[in-house]
Amino acid sequence: MISIGILVGSLRKDSYNMKIAKYIVKNYSDKADFEIIDIKDFPLFNEDLEDNVPESVLYARKQVKGKDGIIIVSPEYNHSISGVMKNALDWFSRDDYVMMKKPYLIMGASDGSIGTARMQGHLRQVLNSGAFQMYSVPYNEFIFARIQDNMDEYGNITNEGSIKRLNNKIDEFVQFIETLRSNVK
Numbered sequence: 001m002i003s004i005g006i007l008v009g010s011l012r013k014d015s016y017n018m019k020i021a022k023y024i025v026k027n028y029s030d031k032a033d034f035e036i037i038d039i040k041d042f043p044l045f046n047e048d049l050e051d052n053v054p055e056s057v058l059y060a061r062k063q064v065k066g067k068d069g070i071i072i073v074s075p076e077y078n079h080s081i082s083g084v085m086k087n088a089l090d091w092f093s094r095d096d097y098v099m100m101k102k103p104y105l106i107m108g109a110s111d112g113s114i115g116t117a118r119m120q121g122h123l124r125q126v127l128n129s130g131a132f133q134m135y136s137v138p139y140n141e142f143i144f145a146r147i148q149d150n151m152d153e154y155g156n157i158t159n160e161g162s163i164k165r166l167n168n169k170i171d172e173f174v175q176f177i178e179t180l181r182s183n184v185k
């Protein structure tokens with residue numbers, strides 16, 4: 001089975017983006033093996049720390065390296081990538097380039113009406129850089145706008161349209177990974 005790592009760009013206890021990541025793990029285990037990769041203990045990136053890379057980073061790097069694809073689920077902060085996510089990506093961009101040339105899918109939830117579209121544009125730019133060179137699934141944009149109106153207290157998505165779009169997007173991503181793998185073989 002295809003294995004997919006999920007990175008979440010919010011550390012908030014009740015994070016909607018984390019709830020979406022958990023929703024994917026819970027509801028799509030028949031489509032792929034999903035795992036949320038913990039980045040909450042990463043220190044702020046500092047080249048001085050690279051002589052003795054923290055255990056939390058080493059562990060997560062190993063997890064990322066073993067995945068066939070990566071989903072990023074992240075909020076938009078001030079029209080861009082959250083510091084938490086950018087910090088994790090900076091750590092993943094070093095040493096053995098664990099994200100290099102992996103397929104990826106981006107999604108994000110916000111309490112506003114254009115939720116995370118601008119952040120997603122910036123993220124695609126970062127993931128196209130030399131240390132990543134990642135393969136973007138076609139139409140790589142998935143937005144959960146006004147998430148507070150479309151998710152219940154248990155983290156279930158309540159909007160039928162969003163559920164259908166998410167089903168399709170997960171199928172498309174798994175198929176994209178399989179196509180890339182079969183072309184490499």
Ligand SMILES: Cc1cc2nc3c(=O)[nH]c(=O)nc-3n(C[C@H](O)[C@H](O)[C@H](O)COP(=O)(O)O)c2cc1C
Nearest residue numbers: 010012015016017075076077078079110111112115
């Ligand atoms: C520092 C900060 C900046 C924010 N900037 C934006 C923004 O630019 N666009 C947006 O749609 N929401 C913005 N928000 C609101 C977030 O969409 C909202 O807090 C969301 O719930 C965060 O995701 P989370 O629930 O996963 O933590 C911002 C929130 C914070 C704390």
